[in-house]
Amino acid sequence: MKLAKSAKSQKRVLDAAAKMFRDYGYAGTTMRAIADEADLKAGSIYYHYKSKDELITAVLDIGINAVISSVEDALHALPETATGRERIETAVRAHLSAIIKIGDYTLATRRVFGQVPEAIRLKNTKLRDTYGAIWQKILTDAHARGEFKTNANLTLARLFILGALNWTVEWYKPGGRTIDDVARDFTAVVIDGIANPCGVIHSAADDNQQAQARAN
Amino acid sequence: MKLAKSAKSQKRVLDAAAKMFRDYGYAGTTMRAIADEADLKAGSIYYHYKSKDELITAVLDIGINAVISSVEDALHALPETATGRERIETAVRAHLSAIIKIGDYTLATRRVFGQVPEAIRLKNTKLRDTYGAIWQKILTDAHARGEFKTNANLTLARLFILGALNWTVEWYKPGGRTIDDVARDFTAVVIDGIANPCGVIHSAADDNQQAQARAN
C-alpha cells in the first residue's frame, strides 16, 4: 500500500472539516481549527486538499451522495411489486440511517449550503435535484397505480416530505426512538394523515403519553 | 420626534444585517458589508448597535417573534369551536404569511442559528420552544376532542409539520402558488394523507400535470 497513511490523514482532515463546518459555518471555520481537530498543522492540510473550497466541496458531496446511494440501494432491494407506502417507508428509513451514519456531513451540508461560494453551490445543486427526482418518482409511480388520491398534490407532498426529512437531522438523536419507529410513524402521517379515517370517531381516552419530548 | 432619523437608520442597518446574514452566514458577514448595504460606514453601525453579536441577536429574535405573533394572532381570531383541521390550516397560513413578509429575517434565523455563539443561541432557543408548544397544543387539543386517530404520534407529527414549515422558506417564492393554496394542500397531507381513503381505488387517468416544478 503506497497511500495508506495519506488516505488515513485525508479522512481525518475530512471528518474534522465536516464537524467544524457543521458547528461554525463556512466562513466561521478556519483551516487552523480543522487542523487542530485533525491533529495536524494548518499548512499540512494543503498536502491533501488544494484549498478550503476543495474541502467544503468534498464535504458537501459526501453529505448528499451518502443519502442518495443509501436510499437508492434500499429501493432497488425492494421487489417490483412493492407499494408506494412500502417504498416511502423504506426510503425514509434509508434516509435516516444515512444521516445517523454520517451526521456531521449531512448537517454540515444543510447548514452550510446557503453560504458557500456560488460556483460550489451550483455543482452541488445537481445532486440535490437528483435526490428530489427519486422522491418524485416514488410518488408519481404510486399515483399512477392508483394508490393515492387522484387530486393529491404530489409536488407539494414531496416538498413537505423532503423538508421534514431534512429537518430530522436537527432533532433526531440516536438512543431515543429507533429509526424504524420514526420511519413507520413518519410514513403513517404522510400516507394516512392523522385524522380519524372515514368520519369514524374514536374515544380519546388513552392519550397522555405524548407530552414528553419537544425537541423543537 | 427626536429619534426619527436614528430610528430610520437603525432599521436600515437591521434590514441590511438580516439580508447579509441570510446570504453569508454569521462569520461570513462583515460589518463592512452590512454597512455597504445600509449606505453607511462600518464605524457608524456602532452608534446603533454595540456589537455584531447584538445585531445578530436582534435579527434572530425578530425572525421568530414575527412568526410566533402572526400565528398566535390568527389562532386567537378563530372561534372556540374551530376544529383541529381549521386551526392547522390557519396556523400554516399565518406561518407562511409571516415568512413572506420578513423572509430575510426568517431565512437568516434558520441558516445562522446553528453557527451563532452559544450564549446567543440559548436565549433564542426559548422562543423556539414557545413556538413548538403552540403547535403541540393545537394537536393535543384536537386529539383530546377525538378528531385524530387514537394512536396518532402527535409529537412526531409536530416535528414533521415544523420541519416542513421551516423548509418552505427555501422553496416558496411569491408569485407561484398562493399562500392559501399551499396552506390548504399542506393541511390536507397532514390531516388526510395522500393515500386513497378507506381502500377506495380511483382510476389514475388524469395525473400528468405534476411534473413541473422541482425546487428541491
Next chain:
DNA sequence: TCAATTTTCTAACTAGTGTTAGGTTTTTTA
C-alpha cells in the same frame, strides 16, 4: 442664527484569515 446634540465618518489598532515556500521528519523502496 447659533449653540447643543445627534449622527456619521476617518483612520487606525490588534488579532486572526487562507495560503505558500522551503526545510524536517517520517515512511517506503531497493
Next chain:
DNA sequence: TAAAAAACCTAACACTAGTTAGAAAATTGA
C-alpha cells in the same frame, strides 16, 4: 541500510476581521 519519496511542520506573506477614539458633518432647539 541508504536513497527516494511521502507526509508534515515552521515561519511568514498579504489581507481582512471587529472594534474604537476622535474629528467632522448634520440635525435640532432656542
